[in-house]
Amino acid sequence: MKILIKNGRVIDPVSGRDERADVAIAGGRILTIGVVSPDFQPNRVIDAAGCVVAPGLVDLAARLREPGHEHEGMLESELNAAAAGGVTSLVCPPDTDPALDEPGLVDMLKFRARKLSLCRLFPLGALTRGLAGETLTEMAELTESGCVGFSQAEVPVKDTLVLMRALQYAATFGYTVWLRPQDGWLGQGVAASGAVATRLGLSGVPVAAETIALQTIIELVRITGARVHLCRLSSAAGVALLRAAKAEGLALTADVSINSLHLTDVDIGFFNPAMRLTPPLRQGADRDALRAALADGTLDALCSDHTPVDADAKNLPFGEAEPGATGLELLLSLALKWGADSGLGLPATLARITSAPVAVLGDALGSLQSSAGRLVEGGVADVCVFDPEATWVVKPGVLKSQGKHTPFAFDATGTALPGAVRATVVAGNVAYTAAA
Amino acid sequence: MLMKRNPQLNAHGELIHLLSIEGLPRAVLTHILDTAGTFLSVNDREVKKVPLLRGKSVFNLFFENSTRTRTTFEIAAKRLSADVINLDIAKSSASKGESLLDTIANLSAMHADMFVVRHSESGAPYLIAQHCAPHVHVVNAGDGRHAHPTQGLLDMYTIRHFKKDFTSLSVAIVGDIVHSRVARSDIHALTTLGVPDIRAVGPKTLVPGDLKHMGVRVCHSMEEGIRGADVIIMLRLQNERMSGAMLPSAGEFFKNYGLTDDKLALAKPDAIVMHPGPINRGVEIDSTVADGSHSVILPQVTFGIAVRMAVMSIIAGNDA
Numbered sequence: 111m112k113i114l115i116k117n118g119r120v121i122d123p124v125s126g127r128d129e130r131a132d133v134a135i136a137g138g139r140i141l142t143i144g145v146v147s148p149d150f151q152p153n154r155v156i157d158a159a160g161c162v163v164a165p166g167l168v169d170l171a172a173r174l175r176e177p178g179h180e181h182e183g184m185l186e187s188e189l190n191a192a193a194a195g196g197v198t199s200l201v202c203p204p205d206t207d208p209a210l211d212e213p214g215l216v217d218m219l220k221f222r223a224r225k226l227s228l229c230r231l232f233p234l235g236a237l238t239r240g241l242a243g244e245t246l247t248e249m250a251e252l253t254e255s256g257c258v259g260f261s262q263a264e265v266p267v268k269d270t271l272v273l274m275r276a277l278q279y280a281a282t283f284g285y286t287v288w289l290r291p292q293d294g295w296l297g298q299g300v301a302a303s304g305a306v307a308t309r310l311g312l313s314g315v316p317v318a319a320e321t322i323a324l325q326t327i328i329e330l331v332r333i334t335g336a337r338v339h340l341c342r343l344s345s346a347a348g349v350a351l352l353r354a355a356k357a358e359g360l361a362l363t364a365d366v367s368i369n370s371l372h373l374t375d376v377d378i379g380f381f382n383p384a385m386r387l388t389p390p391l392r393q394g395a396d397r398d399a400l401r402a403a404l405a406d407g408t409l410d411a412l413c414s415d416h417t418p419v420d421a422d423a424k425n426l427p428f429g430e431a432e433p434g435a436t437g438l439e440l441l442l443s444l445a446l447k448w449g450a451d452s453g454l455g456l457p458a459t460l461a462r463i464t465s466a467p468v469a470v471l472g473d474a475l476g477s478l479q480s481s482a483g484r485l486v487e488g489g490v491a492d493v494c495v496f497d498p499e500a501t502w503v504v505k506p507g508v509l510k511s512q513g514k515h516t517p518f519a520f521d522a523t524g525t526a527l528p529g530a531v532r533a534t535v536v537a538g539n540v541a542y543t544a545a546a
Numbered sequence: 547m548l549m550k551r552n553p554q555l556n557a558h559g560e561l562i563h564l565l566s567i568e569g570l571p572r573a574v575l576t577h578i579l580d581t582a583g584t585f586l587s588v589n590d591r592e593v594k595k596v597p598l599l600r601g602k603s604v605f606n607l608f609f610e611n612s613t614r615t616r617t618t619f620e621i622a623a624k625r626l627s628a629d630v631i632n633l634d635i636a637k638s639s640a641s642k643g644e645s646l647l648d649t650i651a652n653l654s655a656m657h658a659d660m661f662v663v664r665h666s667e668s669g670a671p672y673l674i675a676q677h678c679a680p681h682v683h684v685v686n687a688g689d690g691r692h693a694h695p696t697q698g699l700l701d702m703y704t705i706r707h708f709k710k711d712f713t714s715l716s717v718a719i720v721g722d723i724v725h726s727r728v729a730r731s732d733i734h735a736l737t738t739l740g741v742p743d744i745r746a747v748g749p750k751t752l753v754p755g756d757l758k759h760m761g762v763r764v765c766h767s768m769e770e771g772i773r774g775a776d777v778i779i780m781l782r783l784q785n786e787r788m789s790g791a792m793l794p795s796a797g798e799f800f801k802n803y804g805l806t807d808d809k810l811a812l813a814k815p816d817a818i819v820m821h822p823g824p825i826n827r828g829v830e831i832d833s834t835v836a837d838g839s840h841s842v843i844l845p846q847v848t849f850g851i852a853v854r855m856a857v858m859s860i861i862a863g864n865d866a
Contacts (some may be wrong), residue, residue, distance in 0.1 A: 305759035309568065310732055311572075311668040311691030314756075380553055381669030425647055427667035429690070 111153055111539055112136045118158025118495060121484040122165065123461035133163055135491040138538035143487055154540060156533050158495050165483050166198025166459050166492035166534065168467040170365050172416035172438055174231075175512075177215065178207025183418035183512045185219070188402065189440065191416075191511035193542035195439040196494030196531040198415075199482060201471070202231055203288075204236040205263035210235035211247045216255040228541045230478075230492070233260040234288055237276050242302040243267040246276055249285055258474035259339065261288035264388055270296040270326060277336035281508050286474060290321060290341040291323035291348065292389065297378040306375040312429060313471075315390050320348045328355045331362060339470055340364035342415060344389035346399030353408045361453035363470045364408075366400050367415035368437055368444040373517055375399070383431035384517045387415075404462060405452045411467040412448070418513025425521035428511040430513060436513035440504065442496060444518070451526065456498065493535040500530035553675055558866040563675045564857050566693040567734040575738055579703050581856035582849065588625060589851060598859045599628035601661040606632045607649075608687070609665040614823060615687050615697075618847070619662045622854035628660075646670065647677050653680050660862065661685070668692035668727075680866040685857060692723050697822050698731025699849040702739060704842055705777055707849065708818050713737070716743040717741060718772045718813075719762075721781035721830050722752045722792075728822045729781060730760070737761045747771030748803055751792045768803050774814055775813045778804050779820045780830050788829070796829045806832045807858040810840060818842045 111136040120131040120143055133217035134150050141194025141262035157208050175183030192200055216233050223231035237258035239245045249260060267273040280287045291519040296319035301307040303314030331338050343364055352364050374394050378385045408513040417434025424431050468483030481489025503526045534542040555563050561574055588596055604623040606616050609630040623630045660683045668690030682861045688694040695787045698829055717736055723729040723746050736744050746753050746762040763772035772778055788796040819840045827833045
């Protein structure tokens with residue numbers, strides 16, 4: 111397939127390229143950026159006039175719900191959602207049922223995703239068998255199957271000795287361990303501790319649930335030399351610990367979710383179950399610290415934390431509602447909104463959802479490492495074409511994801527979101543084009 | 547974010563559900579208390595009935611067990627001439643796996659006019675109010691730790707009955723406040739009605755510092771907490787909190803925070819002692835206090851029926 115993307119504003123966050131140019135794609139690679147030879151005979155022309163031509167988005171946390179939760183999401187629906195959101199690579203956590211603790215499960219996921227060719231899929235293997243926090247998984251085997259790291263998803267390892275052993279073992283082979291810092295005991299509430307939870311009578315998750323876990327992880331990283339990616343920080347105090355640990359030179363990276371970047375516990379309103387999320391939404395000062403930390407690079411990347419939840423699991427009293435929200439189709443818009451609010455230019459904004467997450471993945475990406483999240487001649491042709499001036503309204507009917515619940519639904523916010531994806535190219539194939 | 551209208555009020559600011567006292571204007575609370583006053587005499591008549599809810603069906607939906615509250619709602623509805631249907635959901639649909647909203651849809655199809663809901667999860671009555679037919683009214687009879695608004699209102703009725711004016715009072719609420727929906731409703735009602743000094747009294751495990759966000763003074767010493775108080779509201783200590791990580795023992799709690807005649811002497815000479823019941827004698831309150839001259843625990847129960855009659859008749863008269 112030969113594709114010509116014409117007349118767009120091409121942005122590559124790494125080289126700083128930001129210019130009007132054409133992009134020629136052939137054989138899954140970017141052939142030319144700039145003036146394309148008249149000899150190039152495309153099968154498909156995408157007119158990108160008025161649009162930005164950016165690297166395809168890389169999402170560090172998206173649940174596809176297979177296997178085990180097919181009623182909430184299927185590979186096909188969720189990868190279609192990814193393509194519609196301009197996401198060309200995504201990392202899925204291992205909290206499927208069964209958990210991704212065996213190479214066969216990972217092989218199957220990778221195989222089926224490849225057949226759909228809508229988005230590149232990078233699974234995280236379970237750090238411990240069944241995520242039970244007791245026995246290590248066969249990390250080398252899982253890596254061979256395509257796992258890019260190891261994670262406990264939402265299940266903290268309560269036993270510190272097991273956590274240390276897991277980090278030691280992973281460090282031996284240079285595997286990255288992905289941990290969401292949350293103390294297993296203090297983290298049992300349903301909303302962030304504070305005025306809102308107190309008022310509504312919801313059990314609270316104190317900031318200490320995050321900082322205690324972070325202190326433990328940081329200390330174990332010092333001892334073991336393991337590489338750890340911290341998933342979805344939620345608090346100002348957590349950001350401060352991360353900043354100090356990075357200044358010390360520890361091998362840590364971190365991300366934040368679109369939800370924590372834009373919302374606070376006040377948005378829970380009258381027990382709106384769409385706001386039931388993990389980590390829980392915290393206070394304004396926390397949100398502001400997260401936004402600043404993403405801008406200054408303390409937090410490396412922004413992720414969707416995409417979690418399709420079905421209506422039966424969501425339409426329940428707040429504390430009983432299943433945590434999570436759909437996010438793949440909102441990632442770009444919410445990054446643009448944050449970037450505009452923060453006074454960042456488009457290249458810097460896009461870096462948080464393209465090149466920076468690729469840097470987090472590092473050599474786990476293999477040959478993709480050098481060009482994913484970028485737009486370079488000779489590099490992989492993963493491209494997102496979007497109209498930065500367009501706005502759209504989040505309504506359940508417009509989402510491709512099987513998960514329809516989002517805190518950003520128009521009914522709740524009354525506002526439209528900026529930026530609309532026009533086309534998505536994955537490995538040189540058109541995975542999505544917006545209806546005209 | 548768009549802030550939605552308080553779901554308890556219609557576009558004219560009239561009460562259509564009673565879900566929480568929080569956010570209700572003072573005039574609405576006063577109207578309920580005044581209306582309750584007019585119903586008090588009904589309870590003294592030979593025929594204890596008025597026809598305000600004749601032909602209406604009130605469903606008591608108790609997802610959590612309760613005898614006392616359900617009974618008072620049943621009496622209140624019957625004195626308003628409503629047909630009352632008691633559903634012990636804890637033992638029926640929920641245990642068969644029916645979802646909360648399916649249960650509500652089914653009962654709505656039976657042409658219910660009012661749901662009186664008790665549920666163990668904070669906020670459950672909001673979900674029900676949002677999903678039931680527009681003509682159905684919802685009364686929260688206690689949800690999780692969140693709210694027990696009719697208890698809060700009957701407490702206000704009791705305080706007003708004995709103290710007349712709210713704006714010069716010191717009120718102490720003592721005990722397990724963090725887990726108490728009664729305490730939250732009392733605090734919202736007291737702040738709305740203009741009580742200047744509200745104290746939350748108990749150990750840090752039951753009275754965390756976060757409570758100051760609700761407009762109360764947090765006191766960890768019983769002596770400091772009840773000194774000079776006009777009203778002392780003792781809360782029930784649930785059995786499951788009496789030993790474990792919250793408290794070492796009921797005995798130690800009583801020693802520090804139990805209300806005895808000695809401690810009561812620190813309050814104003816004409817202080818009243820309240821309790822939402824059922825009381826644990828010798829755990830949060832000494833028998834001599836519970837049965838003594840300062841205790842208004844039994845009048846609270848009587849006022850409770852009139853207050854529930856007032857709430858049901860008011861919301862039934864307002865359209866969504």
